[in-house]
Amino acid sequence: MQLARVVGTVVATRKEASIQGLKLLVVRPLDEEGRETGNAIVSADAVGAGPDEVVLIAAGSSARQTEVTDKRPVDSVVMAIVDSWSVGESTKYKK
Amino acid sequence: MQLARVVGTVVATRKEASIQGLKLLVVRPLDEEGRETGNAIVSADAVGAGPDEVVLIAAGSSARQTEVTDKRPVDSVVMAIVDSWSVGESTKYKK
Amino acid sequence: MQLARVVGTVVATRKEASIQGLKLLVVRPLDEEGRETGNAIVSADAVGAGPDEVVLIAAGSSARQTEVTDKRPVDSVVMAIVDSWSVGESTKYKK
Amino acid sequence: MQLARVVGTVVATRKEASIQGLKLLVVRPLDEEGRETGNAIVSADAVGAGPDEVVLIAAGSSARQTEVTDKRPVDSVVMAIVDSWSVGESTKYKK
Amino acid sequence: MQLARVVGTVVATRKEASIQGLKLLVVRPLDEEGRETGNAIVSADAVGAGPDEVVLIAAGSSARQTEVTDKRPVDSVVMAIVDSWSVGESTKYKK
Numbered sequence: 001m002q003l004a005r006v007v008g009t010v011v012a013t014r015k016e017a018s019i020q021g022l023k024l025l026v027v028r029p030l031d032e033e034g035r036e037t038g039n040a041i042v043s044a045d046a047v048g049a050g051p052d053e054v055v056l057i058a059a060g061s062s063a064r065q066t067e068v069t070d071k072r073p074v075d076s077v078v079m080a081i082v083d084s085w086s087v088g089e090s091t092k093y094k095k
Numbered sequence: 096m097q098l099a100r101v102v103g104t105v106v107a108t109r110k111e112a113s114i115q116g117l118k119l120l121v122v123r124p125l126d127e128e129g130r131e132t133g134n135a136i137v138s139a140d141a142v143g144a145g146p147d148e149v150v151l152i153a154a155g156s157s158a159r160q161t162e163v164t165d166k167r168p169v170d171s172v173v174m175a176i177v178d179s180w181s182v183g184e185s186t187k188y189k190k
Numbered sequence: 191m192q193l194a195r196v197v198g199t200v201v202a203t204r205k206e207a208s209i210q211g212l213k214l215l216v217v218r219p220l221d222e223e224g225r226e227t228g229n230a231i232v233s234a235d236a237v238g239a240g241p242d243e244v245v246l247i248a249a250g251s252s253a254r255q256t257e258v259t260d261k262r263p264v265d266s267v268v269m270a271i272v273d274s275w276s277v278g279e280s281t282k283y284k285k
Numbered sequence: 286m287q288l289a290r291v292v293g294t295v296v297a298t299r300k301e302a303s304i305q306g307l308k309l310l311v312v313r314p315l316d317e318e319g320r321e322t323g324n325a326i327v328s329a330d331a332v333g334a335g336p337d338e339v340v341l342i343a344a345g346s347s348a349r350q351t352e353v354t355d356k357r358p359v360d361s362v363v364m365a366i367v368d369s370w371s372v373g374e375s376t377k378y379k380k
Numbered sequence: 381m382q383l384a385r386v387v388g389t390v391v392a393t394r395k396e397a398s399i400q401g402l403k404l405l406v407v408r409p410l411d412e413e414g415r416e417t418g419n420a421i422v423s424a425d426a427v428g429a430g431p432d433e434v435v436l437i438a439a440g441s442s443a444r445q446t447e448v449t450d451k452r453p454v455d456s457v458v459m460a461i462v463d464s465w466s467v468g469e470s471t472k473y474k475k
Contacts, residue, residue: 001309001326001327001360001361003325007127007183008127008182008187009180009181010180011180012151012175012177012178013176014143014175014176014178015142015151015175016142016161016172016174016175017162018160019174024151024175031325032293032311032313032324032325038324039124040098041096042098042151047301048299056297059345060155060156060346060360061156061157061251061346062349062357062358062359063358064160064358065303065359066301066358067301069358071160073157073158073159073160073164073174074096074153074157075096075157075158077301079300079301079304079358080297080301080309081297081300082296082297083296085293085295085311086293086311087293087311088293088336102222102278103222103282106273106274106275107246107271108273109237109238109270109271110237110246110269113256119246119270121275121276134221134222134228135221136192137192137193138191139191146278155249155250155251155252156252159252159255167252168248168252168254168256168259169191169255170191170250170252171191197468198412198465199466200436201463201465202436202461202462203461203463204427204460205461206426206447206457206460207447208445208446209460214381214436229409230383231382232381232382232436234381241468250439250440250441251346251440254442254445262442263442263443263445263446263459264381264438264442264445265381265438265440265443266381286421286423286424286454286455286456288390288422314419317387333394341390343454343455344440345440345441346441347440347443347444348453350451350453350454351453352397354453364395364396364399365394365395365396365404366393366395367390368391368392368394369391370388371388371389371406372387372388373387373388
């Protein structure tokens with residue numbers, strides 16, 4: 001999984017039938033220091049994440065292993081909201 | 096998923112039997128500002144996307160979770176046409 | 191999928207039993223202008239592609255969705271021979 | 286698989302129901318000399334790995350092939366603790 | 381698939397139960413000229429490859445399509461030993 005921040009949303013009315021009702025978020029991956037890194041990804045929301053929240057995203061077929069994404073053409077899912085993470089003795093992020 | 100723009104089409108008459116009838120699009124991934132980024136990808140069209148449209152593409156096994164791509168050797172699918180996306184308070188794209 | 195050119199072949203007599211009989215091609219991915227880009231990939235041939243032909247390759251589990259690659263340890267397949275592709279109004283390649 | 290070092294942990298109380306109880310580790314991939322390389326990854330722990338341990342991680346659908354990750358939205362798993370590895374005649378790491 | 385050279389081995393006694401008995405090799409991907417390229421990968425051996433041998437590796441779920449890796453948390457497998465490969469008229473490698 002990757003640490004990421006929710007930075008935006010995508011609206012798409014004309015889409016594959018099976019993804020009706022999915023909330024699509026724009027997320028930016030974070031490195032272990034909490035800095036944004038790499039390109040934005042569009043990720044389906046499985047946990048009710050809000051703007052600016054730090055989350056975990058899972059990719060590939062694993063992104064379909066949630067109730068809302070099951071059997072849908074979705075290759076990235078927000079599957080957790082992060083409370084905190086630490087590296088060594090140092091807390092890098094706390095909600 | 097990735098934001099992308101439809102930039103072209105591919106014609107292939109000699110192909111694996113199971114992909115007969117699929118429309119193959121050349122798409123360019125977009126970053127969150129709407130700039131083209133990275134190499135072109137050939138993606139199967141599941142939503143009737145036209146030239147220059149901004150779309151969402153899904154990759155890997157998730158690309159097979161649409162009616163037209165089911166069980167086919169297809170690793171990228173256009174599964175939505177984007178109406179708009181925003182980052183923070185700013186609308187980055189509106190159709 | 192990716193545009194690619196067939197540039198060579200691989201011979202391997204000692205191999206996992208299930209891939210006996212598969213033809214293994216060395217292919218080079220192409221960008222939308224038809225220039226070779228990135229590293230060579232070894233891809234199983236599902237369509238009878240010949241030397242120098244421009245083809246489409248599919249990766250990952252999708253590479254196993256052809257008759258010759260089904261249930262085999264193969265992560266790339268040549269699944270179409272390209273007749274032509276265009277970007278905007280411009281034909282970039284014609285066989 | 287990739288060699289990696291366990292460098293931290295992630296706490297997430299609000300998450301997809303199916304990942305309750307999973308321990309989430311921050312890991313850094315290692316090159317063959319044991320140097321950290323590339324970005325941190327969040328990986329589910331299937332073997333009881335502790336801080337600073339050198340481990341093997343598996344990605345993608347293969348990350349779901351353990352008892353604790355089966356059918357869960359998890360795309361990286363720590364599936365072994367490394368005792369040693371060698372390159373040519375040289376032992377690069379020994380626990 | 382990728383061309384690769386076997387450069388080492390990994391020993392791991394504490395591991396997910398399902399991978400007991402698998403031989404784990406350190407391999408380096410090769411470009412089409414036979415030069416090592418990119419980072420080392422740890423790959424399960426399905427064909428009895430020895431040190432310095434040139435092999436083919438398959439990644440992702442395809443790495444589980446061999447008898448020894450079936451249903452195991454393994455994302456890379458050595459599935460063939462290469463006898464030779466050629467690019468155009470030129471033989472780049474012969475065992």
